[in-house]
Amino acid sequence: MAGNRGVVYTGAGSVEVRDIDYPDLVLREGPGVPKENVGRKCEHGVILKVITTNICGSDQHMVRGRTTAPEGLVLGHEILGEVIEVGRDVEFVKKGDIASVPFNIACGRCVMCQEQKTHICLNTNPERAGAAYGYVDMGGWVGGQSEYVMVPYADFQLLVFPDREVAMEKVLDLTMLSDIFPTGYHGAYSAGVKTGSTVYIAGAGPVGLAAAHSAQLLGASRVIVGDLQDERLKQAESFGCETVNVSKHDRLSEQIENLLGVDEVDCAVDAVGFEASGHGADGGEQPAAVLNSIMDVTTAGGKLGIPGLYVTEDPGASDKEAQQGTLKVRLGLGWAKAHTFVTGQTPAMKYNRDLMKAILSGRADIAKAVNATVISLDEAPNGYQDFDKGAAKKFVIDPHGSLK
Structure with a gap:
């Protein structure tokens, strides 16, 4: 089985890049995972090879020790990647697809999801409405500042890009679709x-x-x-x-x-x-x-x-x-x-498709606006430090060197 590494919260003011479990289509016991979510089967999910994953200001709140985030939490809710494995119940997403992952984890089945309120999905977090990857009190779903990550409810959630080559050319803009641009x-x-x-x-x-x-x-x-x-x-x-x-x-x-x-x-x-x-x-x-x-x-x-x-x-x-x-x-x-x-979290899926079209048409230039800056996975701890000091940059982590 392939290995995996990720950015892990290790206490107030500290993150480390560590070996972590390679994902499978089950949400297993771990830091911040509610008891009711342990063992949750996700045959409706996929495994992504992460192409880009961004450091967010919301991550920084946790890293500063300003939340109740547990130590050992794998961070990261801004994810763009390539599908390398599909679950049994996935019908439309295919291996090789490159897609953006909305930071809200949403089932697509509950009344909130049906009303486009995917930020307050009723089924993905047993403790309160709304779930997200790698974030405190958000259901315990493993974060995506890593080499590989599992994404549940893939047919509903993933925003698959129509052209692979164009997606890679525009990847610094498209990586902003998971959170920051819709937000x-x-x-x-x-x-x-x-x-x-x-x-x-x-x-x-x-x-x-x-x-x-x-x-x-x-x-x-x-x-x-x-x-x-x-x-x-x-x-x-x-x-x-x-x-x-x-x-x-x-x-x-x-x-x-x-x-x-x-x-x-x-x-x-x-x-x-x-x-x-x-x-x-x-x-x-x-x-x-x-x-x-x-x-x-x-x-x-x-x-x-x-x-x-x-x-x-x-x-x-x-x-x-x-x-x-x-x-x-x-x-x-x-x-x-x-x-x-x-107020509240952003329902990213409400906006991400239209914003994708704005990027692909050249209408939106979001990477330039936020000064997208690529770093390696090993450079992530320094990226957190620089961001905390007020760097005018949006740090984009490239775990596999895909953008070089």
Whole structure:
């Protein structure tokens, strides 16, 4: 049997590349696997040889020790690969297919999946609605920052690319379809971005950059991106965004007015989440800072897209309320302005096929927008460190040297 290696969470601040089990079509006992999921047969699944798998900001929350993720968890929910084995019940996906894997694990059978709400599938995680690869409290499914991975419900889930050669030529763009591009797009779309909109994007990490590029695709007239890191803001500027360094200004509304002539935007996106910082030089960590700021700068009746991650347990938070996911959100402000809030994980399958067509046609240039940077599997621990320091890059792991 072939070997397998993967990126493993080994405790707060630490990941290692280790030998891990070669996948088969069963979910076996392991770190974070609920008792009810142990031994779950997946003849509806496939084994993928991973071509690319990306480091995500959501992974970084776990690696920082800001979740209850168990040590030994194999990380990685952004996966693109080649099918090398198909289960008995797989009818349409074939060996040799190259496909993107939506990060949401969804059965395709429950009422949520039938309504395109694949982010809250009722059947893949016995502990709560919604499942994902290599992530805390998401059903225990083994992550894909590895050489090989098992993907269940393959006929329903896999986005198979129509042309193998074209897929490999565009692989740095197509690898973003598993999560980051649909997530950024969902943030902009659910915020109501349309032709002529003025948009504020909080966060210039990869999801924020993807949201900014998505806002441009949706027709926004002005896209303003805020962050603490000048390097990341320069990356946003590289494809036509305007920027604000929120560490240098206490009041975001004043900076919006300096750019637009008015102190509010039509809509806003939170691409930061619970590890937010307050504005100004002495802001410090303030988990609700982004939510409150985007309510402040979004016009009455506007929509707020919130793809940024918020958790039910944050052991690294500075106060007991935040450790339980209870934040000091100015809900009265949002209520008074009749804002619409759209939260939760992104239903990637709702968007990924159309975004694939945008990539293949040359309409979307997502790899350039997020500064896709290829590294080897062995370089993954350094990639996590660089990403944690604010590198303006989206790290793409190439486990087999397929892209060289």
